[in-house]
Amino acid sequence: xxxxxxxxxxxxxxxxxxxxxxxxxxxxxxxxxxxxxxxxxxxxxxxxxxxxxxxxxxxxxxxxxxxxxxxxxxxxxxxxxxxxxxxxxxxxxxxxxxxxxxxxxxxxxxxxxxxxxxxxxxxxxxxxxxxxxxxxxxxxxxxxxxxxxxxxxxxxxxxxxxxxxxxxxxxxxxxxxxxxxxxxxxxxxxxxxxxxxxxxxxxxxxxxxxxxxxxxxx
Amino acid sequence: xxxxxxxxxxxxxxxxxxxxxxxxxxxxxxxxxxxxxxxxxxxxxxxxxxxxxxxxxxxxxxxxxxxxxxxxxxxxxxxxxxxxxxxxxxxxxxxxxxxxxxxxxxxxxxxxxxxxxxxxxxxxxxxxxxxxxxxxxxxxxxxxxxxxxxxxxxxxxxxxxxxxxxxxxxxxxxxxxxxxxxxxxxxxxxxxxxxxxxxxxxxxxx
Numbered sequence: 001x002x003x004x005x006x007x008x009x010x011x012x013x014x015x016x017x018x019x020x021x022x023x024x025x026x027x028x029x030x031x032x033x034x035x036x037x038x039x040x041x042x043x044x045x046x047x048x049x050x051x052x053x054x055x056x057x058x059x060x061x062x063x064x065x066x067x068x069x070x071x072x073x074x075x076x077x078x079x080x081x082x083x084x085x086x087x088x089x090x091x092x093x094x095x096x097x098x099x100x101x102x103x104x105x106x107x108x109x110x111x112x113x114x115x116x117x118x119x120x121x122x123x124x125x126x127x128x129x130x131x132x133x134x135x136x137x138x139x140x141x142x143x144x145x146x147x148x149x150x151x152x153x154x155x156x157x158x159x160x161x162x163x164x165x166x167x168x169x170x171x172x173x174x175x176x177x178x179x180x181x182x183x184x185x186x187x188x189x190x191x192x193x194x195x196x197x198x199x200x201x202x203x204x205x206x207x208x209x210x211x212x213x214x215x216x217x218x
Numbered sequence: 219x220x221x222x223x224x225x226x227x228x229x230x231x232x233x234x235x236x237x238x239x240x241x242x243x244x245x246x247x248x249x250x251x252x253x254x255x256x257x258x259x260x261x262x263x264x265x266x267x268x269x270x271x272x273x274x275x276x277x278x279x280x281x282x283x284x285x286x287x288x289x290x291x292x293x294x295x296x297x298x299x300x301x302x303x304x305x306x307x308x309x310x311x312x313x314x315x316x317x318x319x320x321x322x323x324x325x326x327x328x329x330x331x332x333x334x335x336x337x338x339x340x341x342x343x344x345x346x347x348x349x350x351x352x353x354x355x356x357x358x359x360x361x362x363x364x365x366x367x368x369x370x371x372x373x374x375x376x377x378x379x380x381x382x383x384x385x386x387x388x389x390x391x392x393x394x395x396x397x398x399x400x401x402x403x404x405x406x407x408x409x410x411x412x413x414x415x416x417x418x419x420x421x422x423x424x
Contacts, residue, residue: 018374018404048221048273048372049406051293060372061220066295067243067321068344082220082346088364089373090357114244139373142220156349163352171224172349178342182332190349197347200232201328202223205335206343207313208243208321 014091014139015042017049038132044116045138052116061142062114065175065204072212073112079152079186080175081109083159086140087171094120095134096166097141101127103162107155109145117141149176152189177214221371222297222325222409224348226364227418229327234301235369235414236326238262238309241295243321251292254318259287261312262298265305270298271408279402279412299411303330310338362422366415370405379404380419387423394420 001007008019020030035043043050045060052060063071064082074080083100086092097117104111105127111118122128147155152174163170174197176186190197222237240258242251255272263270263283271277274294275286290296300306306324313322324331328345335342351358358364359377362384367375383397392400398416 016374018376021406022404048374051274063241063243063321064220065344065346066239066241066323067246070243070246070321074344080346084220084224085353087371087373088224088226088351088358088368089377159352166353169351169353169355169357171220171351173220173223173346174349175344175346177344182341184345184347186347190347195349197349198224198226199229199328200223200225200227200235200326201331201348202220202323202325202346203328203331203335203342204321204323204344205310205340207319207340209247209317209319 012137014046014137015039016046016139017043038136041120041133041136042138045141060116060138060140062112062144064144065202067208068177068204069206069211070208072214074146074175074177076177076214077149078146079149080144080146081155082173082175083143084140084171084173085143085166086138086168088169090168091137091139092141092168093134094129094136094141096168097143098127098129098134099162099165100143100159100170101129103127103158104143104145104155107147107158108151109147109155112144112146115142115144117143149185149189152186153193156193156195220346221407222323223346224368224371225325226361226368231365231414231417232327233303233330235411236300236303236306236324236331237297237409238300238306238322238324239295239297240320240322242292244293247319248292251320252290254320255294255296256287256290257316257318258313258320258322259290259296259298261316262309263287264312265300265309267298267305268301268411268413269402269408271406272296273407276406277408279399279408295407297407297409299409301411301413303334307334307337310334310340314338314340362418366401366418369415370410372405372407374404374406375401375410383419384422387419394423
């Protein structure tokens with residue numbers, strides 16, 4: 001509040017559009033500005049109604065496990081990690097996102113090509129992001145990468161280290177193709193790491209067609 | 219993204235919270251996907267979800283369900299939420315029979331979703347597990363608030379608004395049901411569960 005007038009702090013605003021859409025202003029003073037680069041990335045990652053020009057999907061992420069039976073994105077023997085900085089509800093600067101991309105690159109991450117954060121990397125080998133995005137802020141940003149399952153342990157240990165250095169939170173997902181016997185191939189490793197996944201999960205139930213032809217797993 | 223995952227709560231209150239999401243696979247089966255995703259929504263709507271929506275159009279808390287499912291585009295994500303596992307089972311049975319070929323994910327208690335799939339002859343293909351919230355967790359709101367805000371994975375439901383609703387319920391200014399409806403509206407895509415929110419708000423206001 002400044003002299004009795006509520007003002008939006010442009011540096012902190014993530015362009016999510018909630019105030020505009022909610023219609024809460026009694027004198028209808030909210031407007032949406034046309035955004036240019038790099039500020040536009042705030043809207044792409046924070047406003048779920050904004051379609052990413054790169055992924056063509058609304059929202060800040062990708063199809064990840066949602067279409068895996070068709071796309072074959074996460075193959076047997078591999079694990080996908082989705083590290084969503086700023087979630088739940090805190091927000092993130094991109095210099096914190098870069099800390100995580102660089103840490104994951106150090107342990108051999110293969111970054112998801114269709115993810116907006118990957119588009120803004122200048123070097124996928126080091127996880128370095130464009131200089132002009134580093135001080136931008138979004139409601140969240142997903143670092144999406146894959147590892148061979150035997151690299152999950154060092155990846156999680158590295159993530160544990162770097163998560164102590166960020167000025168925000170991150171929600172972490174491990175995604176894997178379920179084995180033919182119904183078991184989850186990462187269960188043992190997560191247990192060894194002292195991690196108990198949440199009791200609720202997201203499950204692709206295999207209804208998509210045509211089915212991707214995965215190599216058989218034992 | 220993972221907007222149907224990371225919902226916080228107890229096993230007891232999560233047992234009334236099952237989001238379903240459908241999306242076409244870009245470059246594989248997205249051409250002409252719109253009507254098929256619409257069919258997914260139509261089937262879901264028949265079984266009485268507590269919320270339903272389309273990322274590009276909005277939710278039933280803003281628009282008519284029929285208008286939504288008849289106007290779905292190829293490159294969107296559609297979703298709905300059930301508060302009753304038996305309804306999820308009925309939806310999956312119908313989806314299997316309709317064979318629309320669109321990928322579908324079901325979120326919720328892992329064991330319950332697994333049993334539900336087994337009953338209708340489906341197998342879990344790929345699973346995404348939440349490993350929790352890391353980093354500076356001292357910045358998070360209290361647990362009772364997070365159980366509500368995390369039902370909107372895009373974080374459109376503000377923690378401060380939840381606190382205000384709890385306060386207003388305590389003061390008798392609004393019912394838990396009406397407060398939950400207010401919180402549901404900012405969630406544009408329709409994945410927020412208003413019946414669970416009303417339960418949680420009522421409990422937090424005690």
